[in-house]
Amino acid sequence: MIPITEYAGRDVAVFGLGRSGLSAARALKAGGARVHAWDDNEETRAKAEAAGVALSDINKRDWQTFAALVLSPGISYKFPQPHRLVRLAEMTGVPVIGDMELFARAVQALPERARPKVVGITGTNGKSTTTALIGHILKQAGRDARIGGNIGTGVLDLAALHSNSVYVLELSSYQLDLVKSLHCDVAVFLNLSPDHLDRHGGMDGYQAAKMRIFQNQTSKDTAVVGFDDLYSQSVAIGLSARGPQKVVQISSTYTLGRGISSVDGHLYDNQSGKAERLGKITDCPALIGRHNFQNAAAAYAACRALNLDPATIMAGIQTFPGLPHRMETAGEIGGVRFVNDSKATNAQAAEQALRAFSNIYWIAGGVAKSDGIAPLAPLYPNITKAYLIGQSEDVFAATLSGKVPVQRCGTLERAVEAAARDAKAAGQPDAVVLFSPACASFDQFRDFEHRGDVFRSLVQAMASAGVRATA
The missing domain is CATH 3.90.190.20 (Mur ligase, C-terminal domain)
Structure with missing residues (x-):
């Protein structure tokens, strides 16, 4: 668990007691906050109590006392309309944040030398496979990789922050909507196609939410961006022209002049301007199909940004066992x-x-x-x-x-x-x-x-x- 000490001695409302809400409630309590946890669903409340989370009906509390509302990413934040408790928080001046923002603030509160590395992965499709693949490669290489976020373990239930660790986090658009402080040493943006448009007010809002993964990057950081659809192409070109971070383009369709290409199942590193053939993705039975070739290219680019050598990365790719429910x-x-x-x-x-x-x-x-x-x-x-x-x-x-x-x-x-x-x-x-x-x-x-x-x-x-x- 990652204890959240920012709100020690203060009242914090937690609304929505699914995986991320329970995780946030436990982490806040461990950090000394007075937690008021609630969910509209009676069955969910019962499960939360059974898990040891004390309930407090925030509908009946004085909202002037709350230092923050920690909102589950599954709860409507802006569209199609804000949830009534989000509106109440806004009317009373209570900041609305998510569990990923709590994590981000905990990292930023550490001295720079004590901070872990953070790899964030987003996109419409392929997030889970790419997140798991990056984590697998890092673990095979002997790195202390903690994998979670929108996949598997809630971010605040991961092992406590440590400077030698790498947090590999799948980030949904719902989670990114609720972050301001998140800094990704490596930010992976795989692709973009219409999805969840009702929750973001349309395609522009959906893309804007995904783009938040880059918002705090500096010239020391790396953005890995897909180049296989028009939306992500525009992101890659825009960041290359204006962003402070290093941009590495990836593709399973095009042989890129500079970037990482995975064409016809063969992976190429073209970052130096000279293509280096690395090996065959088709040798890995868990990475079937062109979309998985892109996922492998993204994982390779992210791990190279973390200074793993090509041979070690390829060994990790070829031993990847795959994910349940995905091919x-x-x-x-x-x-x-x-x-x-x-x-x-x-x-x-x-x-x-x-x-x-x-x-x-x-x-x-x-x-x-x-x-x-x-x-x-x-x-x-x-x-x-x-x-x-x-x-x-x-x-x-x-x-x-x-x-x-x-x-x-x-x-x-x-x-x-x-x-x-x-x-x-x-x-x-x-x-x-x-x-x-x-x-x-x-x-x-x-x-x-x-x-x-x-x-x-x-x-x-x-x-x-x-x-x-x-x-």
Whole structure:
């Protein structure tokens, strides 16, 4: 835990008691603050109490006494409209911050020589894989890497600050909206495409939130920026022209004159102006597809900025085990590969998986995002048949009508059974049952992890039944 001492002896409101809220409440209490923790959801409050967090109904408190409101990133801050407690904080002059801002202030309060290194990773897609990959490379190299933020462990639940450590933090746009003091020694901006627009008032607001990852960088720092979409290209060019930090461009599409390129699965370091071929990303089974080539290029650039040598970085890349729910092989049955890509909660994320295979029995559906799956039309030839589930079933069926054979399955269990049966019957050696929903999960599951766990269990049960049948 990272104790937060800034508010010792003062009253602090914590609203939203999910992972980050609980983490903030514990860290503030450890630092001597009087914590008033609350959540509108009764079940969440009960879980918080069970976890040892004392509740205090901040709706009934005198807000003039609060030194700050620590807001969960899942709570509406500005758009589509501020939560009523955010408005109350603004009316009473109470600063609204998040757990990442508490972390940032704790780091900045240390003497410069005692501060850890901070690597921040953001982007619409690929954040989790890149964060985990950077952390893995650093640990393999013997560095004290602490991995968290929007992935795994809440930032304030990570081990206490130490000058020899490196904090590798996945940063969502919601978290970045609530930071002012965060300083990233290395800031990674992977890509940008429309997502969460209701929470940011449109694309401009979404991009502005992501850009906050660079706001406190100096000439000693490094910005690693993707160059594979128009939005991130504009960011890379703008920072190169105006920013104080060193900018390293990365691409899995272009052979860059200066930067890091991962073209056709080969990684090149062109930072000196002369391309150095480093090795094959395709040797790593956990990094399938062009999007993962970009993730590998970003991880390489970040680790080079932390002074790791190329050979050490490549060794780390090639031993990366991958992430659950992101292009994860859940099993192989009768020559058919089953891939769990439950983390693909929008079309842009699903696009990466659909590019990686050519004979796909695609399971999709859930709570659709605003653009649905229409942007995936160029990849329809890779889809042998689609199996639709959840709330978006009718909309997706209409989108795919006349372009891809469709079966409406309703539930994930029926979809897995149907896709497995059809793929096995076809008897083609490259068949893949791909669960890449292109949707949020909340119509049928708690979250994408729960959804992916259910898919994996269904595949494992099917595999076990097949073994018993042939025994």
